[in-house]
Amino acid sequence: MPKADTEKTTTAARKKTSGGGTAKKSAYNRFMKKELARLKESKPTLAHTERFKLAAKNWATSSDNPKASK
Numbered sequence: 001m002p003k004a005d006t007e008k009t010t011t012a013a014r015k016k017t018s019g020g021g022t023a024k025k026s027a028y029n030r031f032m033k034k035e036l037a038r039l040k041e042s043k044p045t046l047a048h049t050e051r052f053k054l055a056a057k058n059w060a061t062s063s064d065n066p067k068a069s070k
Contacts, residue, residue, distance in 0.1 A: 031064045032056075 025033075035055040043051065059065055 027064055027066060028059060031059055031062055035059070035062075 032052075032055055035058055036051055039046070039051040039054055046054075059068075061068055
């Protein structure tokens with residue numbers, strides 16, 4: 001029966017250490033979410049993969065990109 005005790009302790013320990021909440025999104029992730037929505041509005045017939053490629057290309061020159069040359 002020691003196995004059952006170990007399982008209970010492990011589950012309880014997991015519940016205590018789970019931080020909950022959401023991780024802070026990176027500038028890239030915030031931009032992509034906004035840009036994909038914008039592209040979907042302006043080009044609804046374009047496939048998702050093509051919209052994603054356009055959004056990634058737009059990221060390279062975006063003012064939201066901290067590594068973009070200014």
